[in-house]
Amino acid sequence: MHISEFTGKTEKTLEYLVKPLSVGKDTFSEGYISLENVYKAAEILNGFSKKLDEYDLWKNYMALCTSGVREAANRYFFIDHIKINTGIELKILEPSDEIYIKYLGVKYAMPEIDNYEENGLLFTNISSGNIFINILKKKKLILSEALPYGSLRLTQIFKDIPVQKQHKAYEQDIGKMVFTLKNLLPKKMNIKNMVSSGSSIAVLTDTLKPQKDIITKKDLVSAYNKIKEMNVHEIIDRFKLRQSQIEILIPTLITYLKIMDFAGVGFFYFSRNTFPYSMSLYYSKTIKDPRxxxxxxxxxxxxxxxxxxxxxxxxxxxxxxxxxxxxxxxxxxxxxxxxxxxxxxxxxxxxxxxxxxxxxxxxxxxxxxxxxxxxxxxxxxxxxxxxxxxxxxxxxxxxxxxxxxxxxxxxxxxxxxxxxxxxxxxxxxxxxxxxxxxxxxxxxxxxxxxxxxxxxxxxxxxxxxxxxxxxxxxxxxxxxxxxxxxxx
Missing domain, CATH: 1.10.3210.10 (Hypothetical protein af1432)
Known part of the structure; x- marks a missing residue:
């Protein structure tokens, strides 16, 4: 939950609350959200509703669902249950709207992105359920895809494969995604820059600890070669990561490496802005897209x-x-x-x-x-x-x-x-x-x-x-x- 105060176009974050609940695990493995997690979600959102009372925000809030709810077979039951038990009205965010808001959030943080677009830019947002990819060049959108290869989704697909072999399965599956992308693009497409955002960025920054908002392919390769040979306890000791981060670390590293190979880049820029922060800017009309x-x-x-x-x-x-x-x-x-x-x-x-x-x-x-x-x-x-x-x-x-x-x-x-x-x-x-x-x-x-x-x-x-x-x-x-x- 992100609560912002705006003075003109200046945003001030008043509170940022996080209550982890992986409904995506249910959706990506079983196709629906378990009743246990429906009830847990209602309990968490009921706590958030008290913040709406505290700040008098019932007429000025937005509650959005992404792939974890959007793809669940019982999504309408979930939304109705939350409305009845918390008063909060959830809206399902379409993939094209999701990537647009995330992209505008990155543009807000990185004004120089307009120059990257002119010369050929691959923008990717890797989240738990999907990988969003926009390719832009010379004021045109060449490609926009929401692909079902998010890090958490991959872990659920291959959860029954022995841990020591899972990285091979991830490589093959993400390799198939890249093959699809290549077939969708013109053969002589030249990409000069890559920019990324999403929940995966926190995993990379906590692992690699980059000094600037740039991650190199060299650092990713080095980390991947070490981590794929380590067990969970060794990773915790070495990188001080949470269990939820460790679970998606290997597929996240592989995904970035495969996309960088596809784009032909040796590094990428990233934004640390969270999706809730970008949403607050977008729905307050602080960020616009005149082009x-x-x-x-x-x-x-x-x-x-x-x-x-x-x-x-x-x-x-x-x-x-x-x-x-x-x-x-x-x-x-x-x-x-x-x-x-x-x-x-x-x-x-x-x-x-x-x-x-x-x-x-x-x-x-x-x-x-x-x-x-x-x-x-x-x-x-x-x-x-x-x-x-x-x-x-x-x-x-x-x-x-x-x-x-x-x-x-x-x-x-x-x-x-x-x-x-x-x-x-x-x-x-x-x-x-x-x-x-x-x-x-x-x-x-x-x-x-x-x-x-x-x-x-x-x-x-x-x-x-x-x-x-x-x-x-x-x-x-x-x-x-x-x-x-x-x-x-």
Whole structure:
């Protein structure tokens, strides 16, 4: 439990309370949290609730669950039991949100990380249940994965193997993880820097006792070669570690060594900030990420290029859609974040062409829906996928199951943005950028587009006529297209 006081953007830690309870052991070995640990958790959190009383924080707290609860089969029972017995409402933190908060916490502690990103950065957070890996380069997120290879999870998977042979099992399993990562990355990916955080850092620092916030591969290799030959009592005598740290020490060392080999680095920087501390900064809005949307947008173009999309078409559709959005501001009542949603959908609306042109919108939907980007919610990605799906005129917004899954208030936003995307897409139906710019005028119950074209855009006019009905039904306004008539 981390209790902070904020004066402006200055944080002061008032209390930091730790009550160890390894619910992850239950989840990673049995698949659910034992009743004994459910009751123990309630007892511990009931004590924490008294701190909420003491500081009058019941209206200003956040209680989050990560993999130990998130992956438990009885997670909803656990959450309900805690609510009934302590009054504390637990929320499950999605993996993409977890890594984003941890990453922002590290950025807050290490401002120079922006320079590392530009040249190629592997950020890893190794916790008890998962290994989170972000690879960033030149303002793009190249890879973001939450992998089930956390140190405590590994100990539970291989607990029945003789202790003296467990390190070999860890090496093989983590080796498989690295093989997966290599297959997900471009072959010529060059990583210059590595930064780490997470509960594993405390284990490493207590073992290696580095003078600076840097750990070298040489020190890790030396420690690993010694420790794998030692028994528990020798490790306690030599390194003065707790039993809980000793249990995860070997898999932690192996994991770091394998990831460093993968990244091709001889050392990594680390942050000592705890996850609760990072959460307090994030939920108090002390840390922000002004580059988030640009990084997201750059990554979408990167994803599009992997699927051989028509980048010129995507860019002109974005240009037209945003111009229409801006001009219709008085009649669409949408917010700035909806503009981001529209732009994102425009970039990847045709990404499914590489799989099957005839039904490309369905493949676009599936590809987009699979995107996980730290800092963006599943709801945002789902809405983006639906908008892309609906850009094809054959889909009826009142019948398609894809859009009907959304809450009604989100559905209206999707319909408005899809209507704009249909018009913008129609204006480059030939994918030849025949129309270069637009002039948009709004009159009572009518929107008139006058387009500058290099030559008469036959396909664009035909597509516009086919796609304009949704716009009229959604906005209650007729929309017309006129192109300059002076063609040779």
């Amino acid at each position: 988030l949307y640009n990084r997201f947008k750059n990554t979408l173009y990167y994803i599009g290029e992997k699927y051989s999309f028509d980048k010129n078409h995507a860019k002109i559709v974005v240009k037209f859609a945003l111009k229409i959005f801006n001009k219709l501001k008085k009649i669409h009542s949408l917010k700035w974040k909806d503009r981001h949603l529209l732009e994102s959908a425009c970039i990847l609306h045709d990404i499914g062409y590489i799989i099957e042109p005839k039904y490309h919108e369905k493949h676009s939907y599936n590809i987009i829906k699979s995107i996980e980007f730290p800092g963006y919610s599943k709801e945002f990605i789902e809405m983006m996928a639906v908008i892309s799906f609906l850009h094809k005129e054959k889909h009826d917004i009142n019948k398609d199951e894809v859009s009907l899954k959304l809450p009604i208030e989100k559905r209206l936003i999707v319909y408005k943005l899809s209507s704009i995307l249909r018009i913008a897409d129609a204006l480059d139906a030939s994918h030849n950028q025949l129309i270069s710019d637009l002039d948009i005028k709004i009159e009572s119950n009518a929107v008139h587009i006058k387009a500058n074209a290099k030559k008469y855009p036959y396909l664009e006019h035909l597509s516009f006529n086919n796609k304009s009905e949704m716009f009229t039904r959604t906005f209650g306004a007729d929309i017309t297209l006129e192109t300059n008539s002076d063609f040779k």
